[in-house]
Amino acid sequence: MELSTFFAYGGMAMVSLVTAQLGAGVLRTAADAFTAYQCRRRDLELLDARILVAKREMAVRQSSDKAWEGLRKFRVRWKVAECQGIHSLYLVPHDGRPLPPFRPGQYLTLSVRLPGDDRPTIRCYSLSDSPKSDYYRLSVKKATPPPDAPDAPSGKVSSYVNDVVCESDILDVKAPSGSFYLHTDKETPVVLLAGGVGITPVLSMLNYLVDVQSHRQVYFFLGVRNGLDHPFHQHLSEIARTHDNIKIVTCYSRPRSNDQQGCDYDVQGRVTVDLIKQYLGVSNYDFYLCGPPAFLDSLVTGLKAWGVPKTSIHQEAFGPSRTSKPVAVPDACEKSEVQFAKSNRTATWDGSLANLLDLADAAQIPIDSGCRAGNCGTCLTAIKSGSVKYSQDPGCDVDDGCCLPCIASPDGPLVLDA
Ligand SMILES: Cc1cc2nc3c(=O)[nH]c(=O)nc-3n(C[C@H](O)[C@H](O)[C@H](O)COP(=O)(O)OP(=O)(O)OC[C@H]3O[C@@H](n4cnc5c(N)ncnc54)[C@H](O)[C@@H]3O)c2cc1C
Ligand code: FES
DSSP, rough: OOHHHHHHHHHHHHHHHHHHHHHSSSSSSSSHHHHHHHHHHHHHHHHHHHHHHHHHHHHHOOSSSSSSSOOOEEEEEEEEEEHHHHHHHEEEEOOOOOOOOOOOOEEEEEEOOOTTTOOOOOEEEEEOOOOOOSEEEEEOOOOOOOTTTTTTTOHHHHHHIIIIOTOOOOEEEEEEESSOOOOOOOSSOOOEEEEEGHHHHHHHHHHHHHHHHHOOOOEEEEEESSGGGGGTHHHHHHHHHOOOOOEEEESSSSOOTTTTBBBTBSSSOOOHHHHHHHHHSSSSSEEESSSSHHHHHHHHHHHHHTOOOOOGEEEEEEEEEEEEEOOOOTTTSSEEEEEEETTEEEEEEEEESSSHHHHHHTTTOOOSSSSSSSOOTTTEEEEEEEEEEEEOOSSOEEEEEEEEGGGESSSSSSSEEO
């Protein structure tokens, strides 16, 4: 039954019940009748909210990682500046067909044809709002050159999104995916930890908990540099003001003179495990973390040292940057020939590179890539013969007979279909 129908029946039933009780003398005055009406109306509203929560839970549980195959066209409905260097895109399906739900914490993969490039560039962006029936939201930070290469160009796709993309532009998008998501079937207390633009997946989780009126105890720690870099400031303040079970702690590492402690931010400094301990007292929470590598490394090490079991720590990095060294495959074979069949080239694996994608790049063999971290599936390549070893478990489906070169090394002589 539709909720509106249910409510209409409920409203009629309520009026009849109150009228009957008035007639039978159970309710003596019109004031009694009005109070009874209000109580029953509140009961029905609560029931209505519970049905809504159950519906959303069901939709999120049913959401599959393959909501559609390949690329689907989305129109940028709104583009909103969230703070310095971060814009949100609200995407609506161009075909007007329904929008599949996703798990809070998952990401979309964009395939962007940049001006002047003959091949699309692939990048992943976390969905930054809870599942909604009419839009997906992404929030993208313009990647600036690293301190040791200040003259390098800014990030390709993030600059394009921030500087070029306009409302009503069309983007090619792969379905929501990813294994970093809030476990919505649990009732345990949660700690959400975000560094900088790493806020996006954990904000989706927070917004989901707000949407379903969860009673879970929630701590949300956000670390940014200062007020200029503080995304979703008003939205987060409003959540903290209106929810007793949600505590938001904002840390500014380098506040400006006009940033006010106690108003704009809570703590001067970074998000540390000592700070988390001060707020939580005990460690039996589920922790969800997203941020830069140093943020993740220090917090995960500290949480483990505090006794938090590995199974209660869920984390996502936004992939190795162009400048950071990817994780090498442990026990990788020392020397091996790798044949790239389509390109008719052979390269020697000598263990000096971190993975097969780096080997292909070095040999100028084109393999599309996105996250370069085993998450997006863009580099999926067929193995014609031989086998590979992985540095970590793939975060996406890998078809039989294929591999993800970005996290793989050869396990002996190998022929790839690239
Ligand atoms: C699962 C997942 C989710 C993600 N979610 C988000 C999200 O929600 N929001 C978000 O903003 N990002 C997110 N990312 C990161 C995003 O996918 C991109 O990695 C990011 O936007 C940078 O891509 P780009 O094309 O802009 O930069 P690239 O062009 O790949 O450049 C990366 C960096 O290298 C620098 N650089 C370029 N050329 C050189 C050079 N010659 N020498 C030295 N440095 C150079 C650039 O200045 C830039 O800082 C996510 C990543 C993953 C894997
Ligand atoms: S580039 Fe994303 S899985 Fe390899």
